[in-house]
Amino acid sequence: MVEKLIFLFFDVVMCAGLLWLAWRMLTTTDLFMAVVLFISFGLLMSLAWIRLNAPDVALAEASLGSGVTGALFLATLGRMQPLPAFHDFFSQKTNGVVVLLSLMITMTLSWILFSVPDGLDGLRTEALSSLPDSGVSSPVTAVLLNFRGYDTLLELVVLLTAAIGVWALGNELPTPESKPPQFLFIAVRMLIPLIFIVASYLLWIGSSKPGGAFQGGAVLAAAGILWLLAGLKLNRLCKLLYWRILLVIGPIIFSCMALIFLISNKSLLTYPAKSVGSWILLIEAGAFVSITITLIALFMGGKPNNL
Amino acid sequence: MNSIFFTITGVCLIGLGFSAIFKDIHNLHRILALNIFGSGIFLLLVSLAYRGPDKIADPVPHALVLTGIVVAVASTALALTLMVRLTRSTSDINKEEQK
Structure with missing residues (x-):
């Protein structure tokens, strides 16, 4: 019971952390900081994959999604010096249509997800039962x-x-x-x-x-x-x-x-x-x-x- | 079920990423937003494949997400290279105008 509660707390903190990192990454005016936040976001994502029983995805996220992509972003920043001035997240008015579309996507996705009946097994049974033939x-x-x-x-x-x-x-x-x-x-x-x-x-x-x-x-x-x-x-x-x-x-x-x-x-x-x-x-x-x-x-x- | 938090986080990341892609901010921020959008979709797929702590999860969404991560890296790399070339050519034009 206690173990369950600890894991529940861990999951909630991790999800909040992911959202916070994503928000900071997009709103910060310092591009270098945004890239460093992106790398930490990737590492936190790989922890999330482990919690979701997806170790293959976790390995790929840590090496590709966070590691190689992070290196690509850092190299790009180095090649763009000196940086010209740019608009940050808050100085630009958000287009109403975009907000509407984004809300619509979020709402539709939530509606679909909550209308999925429980107990569906997807392709899991098929995949696992043909595993011995796959080599x-x-x-x-x-x-x-x-x-x-x-x-x-x-x-x-x-x-x-x-x-x-x-x-x-x-x-x-x-x-x-x-x-x-x-x-x-x-x-x-x-x-x-x-x-x-x-x-x-x-x-x-x-x-x-x-x-x-x-x-x-x-x-x-x-x-x-x-x-x-x-x-x-x-x-x-x-x-x-x-x-x-x-x-x-x-x-x-x-x-x-x-x-x-x-x-x-x-x-x-x-x-x-x-x-x-x-x-x-x-x-x-x-x-x-x-x-x-x-x-x-x-x-x-x-x-x-x-x- | 614990995976519900991850599903909700995935949906929020999709919304956040989508709304930032179309803003007039620095292109690097927009490429980051694209990656956040992608991560949201991956989180959604993998949290739907989750079947409890002791059971093997559905491997099909996992394989799809693995493919997706690789494609995201490839497209990010191409987008970043395009952005660097664009920045360099516009700064060259600005220099020539100043002369």
Whole structure:
């Protein structure tokens, strides 16, 4: 009973905290503060995912939603210095139509949510009962790569499209001229092997426990971002041609699999029953490489120079 | 059921994010608002998938939200790059006008 009350209190405080952070983020006049609040918002969100029994989502939120996105926002702020003057939240009149629309959306959503009858199970029973045939034992990975493989294939294409879009806008943007502190070099040397192990572990464990290609790829991309922040050059890592190959290898492996299975099994992304686990691992490995490289490319904000 | 708080928070975040996207504020704030809007939708989906503390939740909304987070990162990155290019080109124009 006491335990229940403590958890109830925790949930209420967390929800209030989320709303407060979101409100402060939008109304503050200091953009740097807004970005820092966004990162804390992401971390609080990952706690909320844990409370909602969604550890896969929590890992993705902490690494991608808060980590990589936060780094992207900070890099953008650095590239926009000095900031021109801008309107803040309160100096602008809110348009009545927008308020009306926003209220309508909120009301309609609440009405729909409260009219959902209790005791519905969604697709949970179906998903869990076909889990033994999916080749993996983690339900979320089974849905991502087997039951709803289309989503993941198109998601990889979306990532690739974003990278192409960023490259099409021009060359890599120079970050502000400042000498990176010495400890970053030491941190890079010590952290990159560790990050590599964690990322590979997340990829491997994805078939049975929370984790997978997206979380692992985001963690490995953090290593690349650290490398760039330490002022090290990427041509020490690879040439532009290899870079391009690595960007597309995930979507290509996935689409080739889809085509092969379409010809042999007469339906898209239906894996052969015996070797399904290994196919999923192969697709995940390809996706892992492409996600890592795509996220690093997105961080650079343009096509890399001097490769 | 505890997940009701998260559902309500999700709905509020959607409303807050939506009303800020269309305001004439700094583009960085608008991109943040877009992310808040997205987080609200994710919170809604995952709280509907919740089946109690001891039961496995519905994995289908979880997979959808995972996909959604990745797409949100990709679109945020593209939007941020566009914003930087826009700021740079307008500040170049302003400099030339001053000359």
